[in-house]
Amino acid sequence: MKYLLSVFLGAASYGILSTIVVLAYGKGYELGEVVGSQLLTGFVLAWGLALFMKWRGKQKARVSAGKHNAVTGAVTKLTWKHRLLLMAAGTPTAITGLLYYESLRYIPASLAIILLFQFTWIGVLIQAISHRKRPNGIMFFTIAVLLGGTLLAAGIMEQGTGKFNVTGVILGLLSAVSYSLFILFSGKAVPSVHPAYRSAWMISGGMLLVFILFPPLFLFNGLIWGELLLFGFLLGMFGAFIPPVLFAIGVPHIGEGMAGILGASELPVAVLLSAFVLNEHVSMLQWAGVTIVLLGIALPELKKWRRLSVRQ
Template structure:
């Protein structure tokens, strides 16, 4: 249960990001400054504790694998934040949330096992709840929005699926703190290649950018990467994809509390359905285990 809680906590921390990004964009900061700053300070934050666990350094092959996984984290942020330039946040997060079924499908293909009934039922609830919480029907559907935003949003879901899939499998023998730092290195390298890190010398950090990018690094890089590196090797990518759905209720909640955005009754119902979809599979499995124990005792 503690590993399930860690993955859940990591997903919740992701839900705060859209609110912080909106606040930063509202202050006039560019995607290059916001994304680059997040990845840079995420790199710094994850390496500080990792330095105390470098007694056994990862091999070159392991390091390259972890940096490669970090590229998936970085590409998710770049794709999702750029999708927000073309389509509303409610639609962008629905497209990102296609990772729920993508992750379950990817695990089924790799393990050559059909997901059990609790997982499939949970997946249906999550997809339905995501559409409700994202306000898709209230905004008239996805088809009316800019095609570039839709494509970028879907690609962010694909890259996030790859992160969930490989973060629990790449170099699992390496200390989780070092794994997290290595992944954040990949994210920062990708961001630096896509966006010149002008924020380091143009004075924007001291001019008000720092609080936004530091919080984005904390909730978007440090907390989720560490939680996932400790948790996903034990939960598996399929369960991690389901638990990752906690991001959307947190996004709705933080937007309502911090940005004072209106939340409709349908969105509240969607959040409730998502939370049910997260809790349901583990609850059903616990009931099955109890029945098996009681029948064995008889």
């Protein structure tokens, strides 16, 4: 149960981000300042954890009379080629943040998170193209359910498409593509390295990219010592630090399939906060759409469970 709860809370943490970003925009902060302060906080926290793990590994090694801990072993094997690979694998998550947070300027947070969740079928499409393998019947059915639920959850069935900002919708969909690429690359980038070090180097790569695109002037003009520090800390804590740590704890014990289902907790959390904190209108029909999207995400895993139960 603690591993299930770990993954659930990790995903729910992601659902908090859109509300914090909208509140930061309300205070007049810009995209580069919001994302930059988030990744800077994540960078400090991630490297703090990595150094702590290294110190703990050395302590254990001394106690065990020279036996090398798995963490210290991972560090010695980490070449600069590995570091650069991990930094490159971390850039899609920074791009996702930039696209997703920018979409919040044009469309409601409740719609932005629904568009981001299109990564569920976009990822399937990318894998099918890269492996030149056609998705099976259950996957086609799942995609149809997801798209149908999205139409309801986005409010298109009630309002039509005329009220939606095209720029915001395109940015939201591009964030889904970028997030799909992040999932694809992050799973293949030096998986033998300890999660603490993988996260630290990936966040480093994302932060470097953002600082190149948006020079961190907030570090020198005094903005960082205002409310931006609070927003950056919250975004870094709930977006760049807590989820990777909780996923690293829980996913190996519950499997990727169950993690995918529990990972969908981000969606209702984001919509709930949009409704109650940002006062965005979310109709019953839209909630029905959110429910259908969640069911669509769970369908492939439920199909597996059914097959296993029949065999047993």
